[in-house]
Each structure stands twice: as C-alpha cells, then as structure tokens.
Amino acid sequence: MQLQLATWPEVETYLSQSQGLIIPIGSTEQHGPTGLIGTDAICAEAIAQGVGEATQALVAPTINVGMALHHTAFPGSISLRPSTLMLVVRDYVTSLTKAGFTQFFFINGHGGNMATLKAAFSETYAVLADLNLPQAERVQCRLANWFMCGSVYRLAKELYGDQEGSHATPSEVALTQYLYPTAIKQAELSIEVASGHPIYGAADFRWRYPDGRMGSNPALATPEHGRQFYELAVKELSGQYLEFLAKAAS
Numbered sequence: 001m002q003l004q005l006a007t008w009p010e011v012e013t014y015l016s017q018s019q020g021l022i023i024p025i026g027s028t029e030q031h032g033p034t035g036l037i038g039t040d041a042i043c044a045e046a047i048a049q050g051v052g053e054a055t056q057a058l059v060a061p062t063i064n065v066g067m068a069l070h071h072t073a074f075p076g077s078i079s080l081r082p083s084t085l086m087l088v089v090r091d092y093v094t095s096l097t098k099a100g101f102t103q104f105f106f107i108n109g110h111g112g113n114m115a116t117l118k119a120a121f122s123e124t125y126a127v128l129a130d131l132n133l134p135q136a137e138r139v140q141c142r143l144a145n146w147f148m149c150g151s152v153y154r155l156a157k158e159l160y161g162d163q164e165g166s167h168a169t170p171s172e173v174a175l176t177q178y179l180y181p182t183a184i185k186q187a188e189l190s191i192e193v194a195s196g197h198p199i200y201g202a203a204d205f206r207w208r209y210p211d212g213r214m215g216s217n218p219a220l221a222t223p224e225h226g227r228q229f230y231e232l233a234v235k236e237l238s239g240q241y242l243e244f245l246a247k248a249a250s
C-alpha cells in the first residue's frame, strides 16, 4: 500500500498491525548519454512498491533528490548537500515516529547517498532521544541498497562482466527500460570509457568522466534483463525487510 494513496484512518489501522515502513530514496542525476536522469529514484521506487506488495508493507513517498553534487556539472542533475539530505531524512523519520512507526527500511538506488544516510540515521536517533517520544528508543533505520543485493550483483556479473562499471550501469539502465519501455534512448557510445578515478567536485568529475559513465556499457541493457533484476531485487529485499521486522520484535 502506498502512503500517498491511503487515508489517515487506514494508516491508523495499519499501525495497529505493523510499525514498519518502506522509504524509497533515489537521486536525480545524469546517467550517461542513454540513462534517464531519474534512474536512481525510478528504480528505488519501483522495487520499494514491489516489496510493499510482497510483504503488505506501507511505502512512503520517494525521496527523489539525493546527494549527487559530483554530477551537477551535467545539465538536469539536482542535488541536496549532505547536510540538507540529513535534515530531510531526520524530518521524515521524526514525523512518522510521532505517528507510531518505528522500523524504517530505506530502499536506496544511489551509491552517493550511502554515507549521508548512515550519518542521518545517527543524527536522527540523537534528535529522537532528545524529543522524549515514548517509542523513540525503539526506532531503527535500515539501509538496503537494491544494486548491492547478492542476487542482483551475480546476475550483473554474469550478463555484463566488467562492463557493468559503477555508474550508468547496464543493470540500472535495464531496469528503467523494463519500467519505461517508451523512454528507451539510443546514442553512440565510445568503446573507451573512463573508470577508477576518485570522486572530487562536479567540474573535476565531468573532466574525468566526459560522457558521465563510469566504466559501464549501458548498450548491453535490455528490458528483459530489467525484469530479471526487478524480480531478484524485490525477492531479496522482501526477505530482508521481513527479517528486519522479526528481529525488532524478538
């Protein structure tokens, strides 16, 4: 069930049975010459909704814009600073904790969010403790990166080998092709692609990675691959979500 399509009495009824909530978080950033700018948010949202259906969990509105400062030299990218994203996460969790939610399962689509999310969770626990809410002590936030699922990683390795790369990957592009077949893009991709450089600021990133890809060959992506990635990620993360709830209850 999507929170946005529920009424407050429905949420109240849900809370009498479960205090778990899934929060999709992505990014709005360039994904090379053929990848959609919304890739990370689109993938996280679709997988979160799949997990929500499989586990009867409520799914919160997607945090569509993340920490993508290093992509902002490419047009269309939008980024929050890490400090802003931490406040967004803190306020999401605080509002929902006041309602009675305690288990927050973040399904993430963007590697660049990971460090900030972990910092945001620590910040949130401290703020909740200061607020003295009755259930604050029980609040747990879990980070689940769909692209790091073992089953997803193995399939990407099998299909693409070293051409999976680390940004604008064929696996994430395949998933968006499956979800939005009318938005599949074509462009000439050079065989040579930069990889392995450390990440600094936005101008430096564009200089090192001129077409936006990091070691990847998204031309290998197909919508059928995308279906397989979707199903694997939903299955694995559904298991992780249920385990997260069970551990909290034990």
Ligand SMILES: [Zn+2]
Pocket (backbone or CB within 6 Å): 031, 039, 040, 109, 110, 167, 168, 172
């Ligand atoms: Zn991405």
